Amino acid sequence: HRDLVAIGRLERHEILYLLDEAEQWVAMNRGADKHTDLLAGLTVINAFFENSTRTLLSFEIAGKRLGADVVNMHAAQSSVKKGETLIDTAITLNAMRADAIVIRHGSSGAVELIAEQVDCPVLNAGDGQHEHPTQALLDALALRHALRDRGHAADDFTGLTVTICGDVLHSRVARSNILSMQAMGASVRVCAPPSLMPAHVDAMGVEIFHDFDAALAGADVVMMLRLQNERMSGQFIPSPREYRHLYGLSKARLELAAPDALVMHPGPMNRGIEIDSDVADMADRSIITRQVEMGVAIRMACLDVLTRRRRGVAGWGDAA
Numbered sequence: 370h371r372d373l374v375a376i377g378r379l380e381r382h383e384i385l386y387l388l389d390e391a392e393q394w395v396a397m398n399r400g401a402d403k404h405t406d407l408l409a410g411l412t413v414i415n416a417f418f419e420n421s422t423r424t425l426l427s428f429e430i431a432g433k434r435l436g437a438d439v440v441n442m443h444a445a446q447s448s449v450k451k452g453e454t455l456i457d458t459a460i461t462l463n464a465m466r467a468d469a470i471v472i473r474h475g476s477s478g479a480v481e482l483i484a485e486q487v488d489c490p491v492l493n494a495g496d497g498q499h500e501h502p503t504q505a506l507l508d509a510l511a512l513r514h515a516l517r518d519r520g521h522a523a524d525d526f527t528g529l530t531v532t533i534c535g536d537v538l539h540s541r542v543a544r545s546n547i548l549s550m551q552a553m554g555a556s557v558r559v560c561a562p563p564s565l566m567p568a569h570v571d572a573m574g575v576e577i578f579h580d581f582d583a584a585l586a587g588a589d590v591v592m593m594l595r596l597q598n599e600r601m602s603g604q605f606i607p608s609p610r611e612y613r614h615l616y617g618l619s620k621a622r623l624e625l626a627a628p629d630a631l632v633m634h635p636g637p638m639n640r641g642i643e644i645d646s647d648v649a650d651m652a653d654r655s656i657i658t659r660q661v662e663m664g665v666a667i668r669m670a671c672l673d674v675l676t677r678r679r680r681g682v683a684g685w686g687d688a689a
């Protein structure tokens with residue numbers, strides 16, 4: 370079988386394939402009948418070792434709309450709290466004969482570790498500071514829809530400049546999005562305070578900024594990241610007031626970007642810190658709620674495509 374652990378493991382054509390597959394689910398989700406029996410008889414386990422609203426709910430909704438039996442394991446109420454190891458937890462989930470396991474974990478690499486222990490496809494719902502691949506896919510789908518609404522004919526992002534700003538150091542969303550936006554043809558700028566800019570981005574082919582105004586100049590898309598206070602471990606960061614002043618997206622600052630530049634944020638937002646409410650809620654520019662909408666469709670596509678071999682359906686190969 371094949372897992373979905375990282376955007377870095379996908380070819381460009383595979384990213385495009387998943388986006389294209391998701392379109393049917395966008396259409397279905399907008400209609401009156403939001404249910405199919407495509408995955409009837411399959412069991413999907415969502416094992417979340419970290420908090421989540423969007424990812425957990427959208428994977429649950431995605432599985433249910435596809436007709437699967439969906440079970441959620443919340444780490445706070447599980448035997449993880451009694452000291453059970455990650456590997457033993459994985460072996461336990463495997464023994465229950467799940468057909469797909471969706472995992473969020475606070476440690477980078479934990480999802481890969483579980484994927485090596487189980488017999489079914491594993492989908493990464495965010496592992497530490499490593500990757501959040503379905504977030505990057507839903508972001509690409511949301512951007513593609515928003516661009517189409519504006520008459521952009523191409524299916525990819527060639528010629529666009531995407532500025533990603535915020536707590537890049539702790540952001541699995543940033544890493545997955547850098548990779549997917551580049552695969553889709555965009556030029557990517559990354560902006561953060563020096564203490565929140567990880568060394569590895571140097572090698573990722575992005576333009577690096579510490580001055581947000583410069584990073585915004587002429588950008589077509591501005592993706593803001595949450596300041597992840599729960600992951601800070603002694604980094605020097607400006608106070609919330611200073612942070613907003615230096616790196617917060619206000620309406621005035623958005624004027625520096627291209628006319629009609631689109632605004633994105635993966636959520637949850639710190640309103641008034643990395644993004645002002647009047648920007649987050651701009652009906653014509655912000656696509657934040659559309660990102661959430663696309664999350665369900667993308668996760669339906671991923672669950673469908675990754676379980677095809679188990680269902681005896683030809684499809685996406687089983688490499689990687």
Ligand code: CP
Nearest residue numbers: 421422423424635636
């Ligand atoms: N964007 C995102 O992963 O949100 P949740 O933490 O609420 O799932």
